[in-house]
Amino acid sequence: MRELDWLPESPSPRASTDAPHVQGAPRHVAVVGAGRLGTVLAAGLREAGIAVDGPLPRGRAVDARADAVLLCVADAEIETAATTIPAGPLLGHCSGATGLDVLGARRSFSLHPLMTVAPGAPPGVLHGAAAAVDGSDPAALAVATALARAVGLRPIEIGPADRVAYHAAASIASNFLVTLEAAAERLGATAGLDREALAGLVRATVENWSRLGPERALTGPVARGDERTVARQRDAVAQRTPELLELFDALAAATRRLAAEPEMA
Numbered sequence: 395m396r397e398l399d400w401l402p403e404s405p406s407p408r409a410s411t412d413a414p415h416v417q418g419a420p421r422h423v424a425v426v427g428a429g430r431l432g433t434v435l436a437a438g439l440r441e442a443g444i445a446v447d448g449p450l451p452r453g454r455a456v457d458a459r460a461d462a463v464l465l466c467v468a469d470a471e472i473e474t475a476a477t478t479i480p481a482g483p484l485l486g487h488c489s490g491a492t493g494l495d496v497l498g499a500r501r502s503f504s505l506h507p508l509m510t511v512a513p514g515a516p517p518g519v520l521h522g523a524a525a526a527v528d529g530s531d532p533a534a535l536a537v538a539t540a541l542a543r544a545v546g547l548r549p550i551e552i553g554p555a556d557r558v559a560y561h562a563a564a565s566i567a568s569n570f571l572v573t574l575e576a577a578a579e580r581l582g583a584t585a586g587l588d589r590e591a592l593a594g595l596v597r598a599t600v601e602n603w604s605r606l607g608p609e610r611a612l613t614g615p616v617a618r619g620d621e622r623t624v625a626r627q628r629d630a631v632a633q634r635t636p637e638l639l640e641l642f643d644a645l646a647a648a649t650r651r652l653a654a655e656p657e658m659a
Contacts, residue, residue: 417540418536418537418539418540419442419444419537419540419541419543419544420444420460420461420462420484420537420540420541421444421445421461422444422445422446422447422457422459422460422461422462423439423444423445423446423447423460423461423462423463423464423541424446424447424448424450424456424457424460424462424463424464424483425439425446425447425448425449425450425463425464425466426448426449426450426452426454426456426463426464426465426466426467426475426479427448427449427450427452427465427466427467427475427488428448428449428450428451429449429466429467430511430512430513430515431466431488431507431511432448432449432464432466432467432488433449434511434515434516434517434519434520435449435464435466435488435507435517435520435545436448436449437516437517438517438520438544438545438546439541439544439545441517442544442545444544447460449466452467452471452475453478456478456479456480456483458480458482458483460483461483461484462483462484462485462486462503462537462541463479463483463484463485463486464486464487464488464505464541465479465485465486465487465488466487466488467487469489469491469492472487472489472492472496472497473496473497476496476497476498477498481500484501484502484503484534484537485497485500485501485502485503486502486503486504486505486537486538486541487502487504487505488504488505488506488507489504489506490506490508490526490557490560490561490564491557491558491560491561491562492504492557493528493554493557494528494529494530494554495554500530501530501531501533501534502529502530502534503527503528503529503530503534503535503537503538504526504527504528504529504538505525505526505527505538505541505542506525506526506527506552506561507520507523507524507525507542507545507547508523508524508525508526508564509523510568517545517546518546520545520546520547521545521546521547522546522547522548523546523547523548524547524548524549524550525542525547525548525549525550526550526551526552526557526560527539527542527549527550527551527552528551528552528553528554528557535551574641574645575592575596577635577638577641578592579592580635580638581630581631581634581635581638584634584635599611608652609655609657612649612652612653614649615627616646616649616650616653617649617653619653624646627642628642628643628646
């Protein structure tokens with residue numbers, strides 16, 4: 395993993411459509427895929443002063459005058475979508491776990507924002523977030539880097555050997571967190587606790603982990619070695635939400651291991 399130079403002077407995704415062109419970025423980009431990410435990226439690139447076609451529905455013909463085409467489609471659809479793009483423009487995809495080989499022998503790049511995008515999110519949701527980039531050659535990597543900067547992302551080069559691990563880490567940090575909080579919400583509801591009451595705790599915990607690291611952010615009965623309380627909690631889970639007991643046990647065991655690490659002592 396190599397973090398590429400971050401340029402503070404790069405235009406914000408909130409810039410107007412007459413913003414100066416970002417150095418190294420293509421002048422004309424076609425975005426294929428009108429889902430959440432494709433919609434946000436198309437809007438962000440347009441606000442950065444880049445001519446954008448799209449987001450185009452999958453299967454729509456791409457203007458041959460485009461300098462680059464960015465596929466914002468599901469991983470399983472990338473290879474098929476790539477075959478519909480005419481030769482000429484640089485071809486990229488937005489998958490986190492997929493390498494460049496899926497795009498064939500042509501010059502290619504990848505750009506994966508390390509950010510969750512909710513329905514209707516504005517382009518500014520990407521500003522300041524990291525982005526995994528790669529390219530089939532230095533020039534293609536430079537294009538991916540410039541496009542990332544154009545929408546306010548912080549580009550980090552992630553090579554083929556690291557892509558799946560990178561994406562798994564992202565899934566743990568984001569997707570699995572939602573699963574975990576859904577479990578907390580389900581159990582909390584049995585005691586009259588609503589989502590918003592838990593949300594404040596979650597926000598503070600994430601902020602502490604971000605600023606202080608796990609060794610100083612970890613609190614609670616497992617960290618204190620209070621196994622009697624942990625056992626009582628387990629009984630409550632077993633009685634009220636037995637479907638969550640396996641998850642509770644796995645998390646308690648993992649937290650014990652974390653608390654036992656030398657830097658946590």
